[in-house]
Amino acid sequence: MTPAPDLVERISERLSALPLVRPRREEALPIRVDRRRVYVLPTGFGLFLGVMLLAMLVGGLNYNNNPALLLAFLLVAVAHNSLVRSHLLLSGMRLRALHAEPVHAGQPLRLRLAFEAQGRHERPGLELRLGSAHARFDLAPGERREVSLSCPTARRGWMRPGRIRMSTIRPLGLARAWCWLQPDVRLLVYPAPEADLVPLPDAGGEGAARRSRSSGEQPDHLRDYRPGDAMRQIAWKSSARNQRLLVREYEASAQRELELDWFSLTGLPYEARIRRLTRWVIEAEREGRRYRLTLPRQRIGPGRGPEHRHACLRALALMPDA
Amino acid sequence: MPEALTPGLRRWTVLAALACLLPLLPLVPGGVAVLAMVLGLIGLVSRRPWPAWLRALLLFCLVGYVLASHGFRLGRDTGCALLACLLAIKPLETRKLRDAHSLLGFALFAPFAAFLQDQGPLSMGLAVPAVALVLVVLGLLAEGRDSAAPILARARLRGIAFTLLMALPLALAGFWLFPRLASPLWGMPENALGRGGLSERMTPDQWIDLFADDAPVLRARFEGQEPARRELYWRAQVLARFDGRSWERGLRPEDRTPQVRSLLPPLQYRITLEPTERRYLVTLDVPLTSPDDGRLRVDGTAVVPVPISRLTDYEALSAPGGSIIDPPTDAERLELLSLPPGLNPRTHALARQWRDEVGDDDIALVSRALQWIERDFSYSLHAPPAGRHAVDEFLFDSRIGFCQHFSSSFAVLMRAAGIPSRVVIGYVGGYRNPIGGYWIVRSMDAHAWTEVWLEGRGWVRVDPTAAVRPERVLDTVQDLARRDALLPPDALLPLRNLADWVRRGWNDFFLGFNAERQAGLLRPFGVDRASALQLASAFAIGAALALALTLWLMLRGRRPPPDPVLVAWRRFDRRLARAGLARRAWEAPTSFGQRAASVFPGQAETLQSLTSRYARHRYAPGGLGAAEQARLIAELEAFRPGRGKA
Numbered sequence: 001m002t003p004a005p006d007l008v009e010r011i012s013e014r015l016s017a018l019p020l021v022r023p024r025r026e027e028a029l030p031i032r033v034d035r036r037r038v039y040v041l042p043t044g045f046g047l048f049l050g051v052m053l054l055a056m057l058v059g060g061l062n063y064n065n066n067p068a069l070l071l072a073f074l075l076v077a078v079a080h081n082s083l084v085r086s087h088l089l090l091s092g093m094r095l096r097a098l099h100a101e102p103v104h105a106g107q108p109l110r111l112r113l114a115f116e117a118q119g120r121h122e123r124p125g126l127e128l129r130l131g132s133a134h135a136r137f138d139l140a141p142g143e144r145r146e147v148s149l150s151c152p153t154a155r156r157g158w159m160r161p162g163r164i165r166m167s168t169i170r171p172l173g174l175a176r177a178w179c180w181l182q183p184d185v186r187l188l189v190y191p192a193p194e195a196d197l198v199p200l201p202d203a204g205g206e207g208a209a210r211r212s213r214s215s216g217e218q219p220d221h222l223r224d225y226r227p228g229d230a231m232r233q234i235a236w237k238s239s240a241r242n243q244r245l246l247v248r249e250y251e252a253s254a255q256r257e258l259e260l261d262w263f264s265l266t267g268l269p270y271e272a273r274i275r276r277l278t279r280w281v282i283e284a285e286r287e288g289r290r291y292r293l294t295l296p297r298q299r300i301g302p303g304r305g306p307e308h309r310h311a312c313l314r315a316l317a318l319m320p321d322a
Numbered sequence: 323m324p325e326a327l328t329p330g331l332r333r334w335t336v337l338a339a340l341a342c343l344l345p346l347l348p349l350v351p352g353g354v355a356v357l358a359m360v361l362g363l364i365g366l367v368s369r370r371p372w373p374a375w376l377r378a379l380l381l382f383c384l385v386g387y388v389l390a391s392h393g394f395r396l397g398r399d400t401g402c403a404l405l406a407c408l409l410a411i412k413p414l415e416t417r418k419l420r421d422a423h424s425l426l427g428f429a430l431f432a433p434f435a436a437f438l439q440d441q442g443p444l445s446m447g448l449a450v451p452a453v454a455l456v457l458v459v460l461g462l463l464a465e466g467r468d469s470a471a472p473i474l475a476r477a478r479l480r481g482i483a484f485t486l487l488m489a490l491p492l493a494l495a496g497f498w499l500f501p502r503l504a505s506p507l508w509g510m511p512e513n514a515l516g517r518g519g520l521s522e523r524m525t526p527d528q529w530i531d532l533f534a535d536d537a538p539v540l541r542a543r544f545e546g547q548e549p550a551r552r553e554l555y556w557r558a559q560v561l562a563r564f565d566g567r568s569w570e571r572g573l574r575p576e577d578r579t580p581q582v583r584s585l586l587p588p589l590q591y592r593i594t595l596e597p598t599e600r601r602y603l604v605t606l607d608v609p610l611t612s613p614d615d616g617r618l619r620v621d622g623t624a625v626v627p628v629p630i631s632r633l634t635d636y637e638a639l640s641a642p643g644g645s646i647i648d649p650p651t652d653a654e655r656l657e658l659l660s661l662p663p664g665l666n667p668r669t670h671a672l673a674r675q676w677r678d679e680v681g682d683d684d685i686a687l688v689s690r691a692l693q694w695i696e697r698d699f700s701y702s703l704h705a706p707p708a709g710r711h712a713v714d715e716f717l718f719d720s721r722i723g724f725c726q727h728f729s730s731s732f733a734v735l736m737r738a739a740g741i742p743s744r745v746v747i748g749y750v751g752g753y754r755n756p757i758g759g760y761w762i763v764r765s766m767d768a769h770a771w772t773e774v775w776l777e778g779r780g781w782v783r784v785d786p787t788a789a790v791r792p793e794r795v796l797d798t799v800q801d802l803a804r805r806d807a808l809l810p811p812d813a814l815l816p817l818r819n820l821a822d823w824v825r826r827g828w829n830d831f832f833l834g835f836n837a838e839r840q841a842g843l844l845r846p847f848g849v850d851r852a853s854a855l856q857l858a859s860a861f862a863i864g865a866a867l868a869l870a871l872t873l874w875l876m877l878r879g880r881r882p883p884p885d886p887v888l889v890a891w892r893r894f895d896r897r898l899a900r901a902g903l904a905r906r907a908w909e910a911p912t913s914f915g916q917r918a919a920s921v922f923p924g925q926a927e928t929l930q931s932l933t934s935r936y937a938r939h940r941y942a943p944g945g946l947g948a949a950e951q952a953r954l955i956a957e958l959e960a961f962r963p964g965r966g967k968a
Contacts, residue, residue: 077490
């Protein structure tokens, strides 16, 4: 339900190419919106009303008709004040933080922007727009609010959110005030995983050697639950007895390490290798296995859990372009 | 791309447009007004848009009807009626945000159009709420959600009041200081309602409608001495040409100030003339100098270059009981004596007979005619209709009529006797409002009298109507008014006086403001008549000051409501202080709590809990949750020192 950009939004897009328009480069967070970077232009309706008011003024002056003149001047003043108020709605805003959980390329990235405002005004009807993404929010005085914008991702690696437009047409819809937020933030986008399910490379590595030795029933080893452990590893009965979550660690599964090796995928093109490895990292993590990622000039692991997974995916995302 | 309107928003939009239509309705023909209102209401309740062909047909019919009802003349009134119709039709197709915006934009034009025709308090009273409603709806549209319920919420009303108040400084700066045009860029609308004005043609019997109209025509205030009521002859037009039935303006008189002989000291006064849509100015008989923006003619009338379509304010000087002594030119003399041939033979015969009897003595002839009128004639608004020899029938048969009959017949009689004479129309008398001390002259005070040229004395005013003996005055304007009124005319007099006084203040202060008065605005600053440049800079300064005030008010914003916990804490504090335990300025809440606990051991636990929770609310990161805050407030409010459980 993204509303189409109106006239002013399209014009503001054009104008932003001008060297005068602030900000001229990316800025470090937090970004404070001061009055010098808020722009206001009348909307189409505002222009229409302006023409009407001009006609009223000229008519009133011509006939020296005082009620008509007072009405016209009152409406002119209301229109003028609404421009100023639109401006005031934006100036004094602060973008404190911007972050996003990494996603795989192709999935929408949910930007989370934390705003707060100085001053004692209510700030209703604020709009954010980034590309085709659109969000509306209100901000009470002193309130801190997180707004999310989902923006599409295309490729792995660092992504810069680019210019976000914060705008409003309040209070009367006669004018749109806007400002550009261009935070100096890098957001990570993981590589897209290979679409087909490819079996994990179970052969090779120390794990394979050990598995034959430990294929028998090794005694369970219980340890405390750590976030990221698979559900089926939880030892429910022991947990109930001990009043805390315990995880059963099979000697075998603990030992059976996966070797996810860049150099074993010689037949594939460069990006396809990255996608394959990404898929394997996801699968290995889902099966709760330890794995090691070997890339040109770096080895990660062996390990398991969200941090390890993130480290692997980050390394994959940041592989230099072929 | 166009956003559809929710039903709630649509309803409010249409309602605002209809509210704007209201001030226009009393000013358009009744049929158009009823049609517009009905269509508007249909638009308000109809759920689905009417098909385009039906709307087009409706539009076509309405435009045709409006044009026909205005006699196919295009002008201000036709424009107003057309605007009313278009505004009424537009809601039928309002479905999208864009439609709503254009509807509201046009709707704002309706009060403006109404002001062009009527500047009274009714239009103003209807227009102000309508404009406020439009602004509210614009705000709703900008919010873009369906807010049918909270529209009249107090916050919204406060918001719109705030918006209008904020706009006032700038609006007033523009109103007072924006340079006004001394003369209009384009002409005044021609075919306006001929309200109140006296026509340039007088036919006996024609003024009955005028006598029933108590609309004010002018208000006058005298500087210094005031003349008696019966001395107040308000001169508007002089009619010199007679065609047997009607009187018209004759040859164009010269544009120069007449010479006036008068025995009494001149009177100075100020007149506020209501719009007449005619070019004459009304002055007290006989004017000595030209009013501010008019020209005085040699026949003692004052005219302005364009018809008066708005309230006009001027000062004038008159000689009461004076007479103009400029002799008529030969051509004028011919006109002043001419009568249509073959009409009114009995009058001609009587005039010849009297002339033979009195010889050259014009004055004797005039007084003889007046004596006859005093003896034999009666006054009544109900005169029999006149036939071909109207003057003969009046003078010899009916002998009953009102000022038009008297003045017309008297002038004809004089002409037949060889005395140059003419009819003057205007007003006589007036009502003196004790509140404010000024005179109101109404339409029903319209009057016609005669002037005769007497060698050696000049133009002498003769009012044959006034010669009728009081007991023969049968049916007057007052009777007419009394018959129509529901209440006795004096019942509401104080109220009416007050209302007219308010209206006059409104006229004076607000409606009468123009380029002339604007130029005098800077007088307190030592500029006697401000030039355009001075006015422009005054406007710039005024607007800048107004802007600064507005910005300061806006930036100041509203004070945020105080923390309710803090409010409760202060009261708790005060109660303890009254109980003899004042918190020292440097004492933190918790240490104060401990001290209080030792003073009131019975309530130690409560006191410590309250103070520590308050400290947590104020100083701990995160503070207390909403529910805990509410509980803390309730407990702080409930606490009474020394009364707890033992």
